Structures are given as C-alpha cells and as structure tokens.
Amino acid sequence: MPTPTQDGQISVNGLLLGAGTTYDVVAFNPYQRAVRHNQTDRAWTDGAWSGRELTAATASPLRVHIVTDTTAAWVAAQQSLTAALRRTTSDVELRWRLGGTEYLMFVRPRLVEPDPSTSGYGHGPVTCALMALDPRIYSADQQQQQLGLPSAAGGLWFLWYWSRHADKWDWISELPLILLVSVATASFAWTFDYIVLLPAVIQCAVWTARSKKPQRRLVIGIHLALGAVLLVAKVFIRNDFWYFWVAPAFVFFYLYVRANVGVDVSEQK
Numbered sequence: 001m002p003t004p005t006q007d008g009q010i011s012v013n014g015l016l017l018g019a020g021t022t023y024d025v026v027a028f029n030p031y032q033r034a035v036r037h038n039q040t041d042r043a044w045t046d047g048a049w050s051g052r053e054l055t056a057a058t059a060s061p062l063r064v065h066i067v068t069d070t071t072a073a074w075v076a077a078q079q080s081l082t083a084a085l086r087r088t089t090s091d092v093e094l095r096w097r098l099g100g101t102e103y104l105m106f107v108r109p110r111l112v113e114p115d116p117s118t119s120g121y122g123h124g125p126v127t128c129a130l131m132a133l134d135p136r137i138y139s140a141d142q143q144q145q146q147l148g149l150p151s152a153a154g155g156l157w158f159l160w161y162w163s164r165h166a167d168k169w170d171w172i173s174e175l176p177l178i179l180l181v182s183v184a185t186a187s188f189a190w191t192f193d194y195i196v197l198l199p200a201v202i203q204c205a206v207w208t209a210r211s212k213k214p215q216r217r218l219v220i221g222i223h224l225a226l227g228a229v230l231l232v233a234k235v236f237i238r239n240d241f242w243y244f245w246v247a248p249a250f251v252f253f254y255l256y257v258r259a260n261v262g263v264d265v266s267e268q269k
Contacts, residue, residue, distance in 0.1 A: 003140070004097035010062075012130070013092040013109075015084035017064055022077045026125065027063040030094070030105055033135060034058070058135040060094070060107065062128040066114075074119045078126060085109035085128055094130060095140050102140035107132045154185030176200035180254055184247040191234075191243050197250060204257045211261035219257050226253065 002016040009018035010025060017023040038051035064081070068074045091106035111129035118124045158178065165174070176199045183197060204223070208216050230246060237243075 004095055004102055007097050007099065009097055011093070011095040012062075012107075013084040013094075015080060022066055022068055022073075023081065024065040024067055025062075026065050027061060028096070030058070030060040030096070030103075030130075030132070030137065032058055032060070055135045058132040059110070060105070060130040060132060062130060063125065064128065065125050066123060068122045070122050071120050074122050074124060078114050078119075078124075081126060081128075082112050082114075085112045085130075091133070094132075104138040104140035105132050105136075106134055151185055151187055154181055157181055157185070176203045177254065177258075180247070180251045184251050186247075191230075191240050191246065194246065194250075197247075200250070200254050204254060204262075207257060207262040213261050215260040219261055222253060222256075226250075 002011055002014060004011050004016070004018070006019050008025065009016060009020070010028060011017070015023075018025045034056045035053050036056035037053045039048050040050075041047075042049050066074055066077045066081070068077055086109065088108060091108060094105045094107045096103055107130040109128070110131045111127065113127040115125045115127075158181070162169070176197075179196055180200050183193065204219070208219050226249060230243075233243070
C-alpha cells in the first residue's frame with residue numbers, strides 16, 4: 001500500500017495524493033476539533049450549565065485538483081479517487097506527511113463531488129469529505145516499547161523456583177504460577193493473550209469455593225474489582241500499551257489467594 005514519502009503527500013485508503021501524482025491537494029485540514037456537550041441554561045441563576053464534555057467526531061475537508069493530459073485520463077483518475085473513497089462500514093486509513101513525520105487517522109469517506117466543467121481540458125477539481133469517528137491523530141511510524149520485566153528475569157526466577165521445589169514438583173499445581181510469571185515478565189503486553197492465565201483463574205476459583213476462611217469474601221471482591229476496572233478501561237483506552245500493569249496485578253492477586261484461602265502445594269498431591 002503506497003504511503004506518503006514527501007511532505008504534503010496524502011494517502012487515503014491506499015491512493016496517493018499530492019506531490020508527484022495527478023492529484024494536486026488544494027485544501028486539507030485534519031486538525032479541526034469540536035466539543036460534544038450537553039449545555040443547558042441554568043434555571044436557578046445566570047449563565048448555563050454543561051454536562052460531560054467530549055471531543056466530537058471530526059470532519060476533515062479534502063479538495064484536490066486532478067491534472068491530466070486528456071479527458072479520458074481525467075475520468076480514469078476521478079474513478080480511482082471515487083473507488084478509494086467508496087462507501088464503507090469500517091474505517092480506512094488516512095495518512096499524511098508533514099514536517100518529516102507521517103501521521104495517521106482512521107476515517108470514513110462521506111463525500112466525493114467532482115466538477116467536470118473543465119474535464120474536457122484534462123483537469124478539474126473534486127471536493128471530498130472524510131469523517132473521523134475517532135478524532136485522535138496517531139503516529140504512523142511503528143514504535144516498540146518494552147514492557148514489564150526483561151524475559152531473562154522470568155527464566156532466572158524459574159531456575160531459582162525450581163531449585164527450591166524440585167523435590168516435590170507437581171506440574172498441575174505449579175503451572176498456574178509459572179504462566180503468570182511468564183506473562184508478567186514478557187517483553188510485550190497484549191491483553192488478548194491473557195487467556196493463557198485461565199488455569200490460574202480456575203485454581204483460584206476452586207480454592208475460594210472450598211475455603212471456609214473469612215478472607216474468601218475479600219478475594220471475591222478483589223477479583224470482581226479487577227475485572228470491572230479492566231472492562232471499563234477497555235471501553236475508553238483500547239491501546240494495549242497502557243495495560244502493562246494487568247499481568248503483575250494478577251501475579252500478586254494469585255499469591256494473595258494462595259496464601260490466604262489456598263492450600264500448600266504439597267497438600268494438593
């Protein structure tokens with residue numbers, strides 16, 4: 001898929017516009033922002049009252065001038081632009097380069113309005129509109145961030161843990177903790193990978209169900225609170241970068257459950 005390589009170039013759904021193409025960009029503004037609010041007049045005093053204020057979906061106007069040598073070439077270029085901005089039920093990529101940096105938004109095409117009055121001369125303007133339901137502007141350059149502890153730390157911990165429990169080792173009992181530490185010390189944090197922690201969840205559930213200790217209520221409360229925080233956070237923050245804390249939190253929660261409502265590993269055999 002072509003991407004902008006020069007300042008002023010734009011890529012919409014894989015179609016390159018701007019310098020070096022048949023599409024001269026006349027106007028383009030992805031930076032407009034509006035606030036979505038529930039502002040009402042104050043019934044008890046002067047002025048107005050506003051509820052929660054959020055950034056509204058953003059409309060990005062785009063106007064290009066197709067410059068070709070013949071009418072047929074203009075029609076073909078206009079059809080390519082229309083195909084790139086066709087109706088869609090999912091977001092398409094809008095990329096542009098400015099100041100040596102490539103930026104990215106996810107948009108949906110809303111308007112393609114060509115003016116064929118000068119197409120007989122092989123050129124003519126086209127007015128377009130793009131709607132960004134997510135108004136945020138992202139960096140298009142892939143960035144990597146090492147999260148959590150280095151993976152080597154997990155390996156060293158396993159060797160130490162194995163040396164202390166080798167004489168009574170039981171994979172069924174020890175596997176949940178090993179999975180938790182492995183995920184917590186991984187060099188990445190993808191929340192959809194946390195399904196591998198299901199054995200630890202099941203083991204904690206069994207311990208809690210069988211326990212008669214008063215701490216079992218606290219364990220249930222902590223588990224529900226962690227789940228609720230993660231669920232609500234996912235609604236507002238979808239970037240997995242910010243969920244580096246989840247795996248370590250589960251490790252400490254597991255250790256707390258094992259110490260307070262669980263049983264010693266040797267007693268499970």
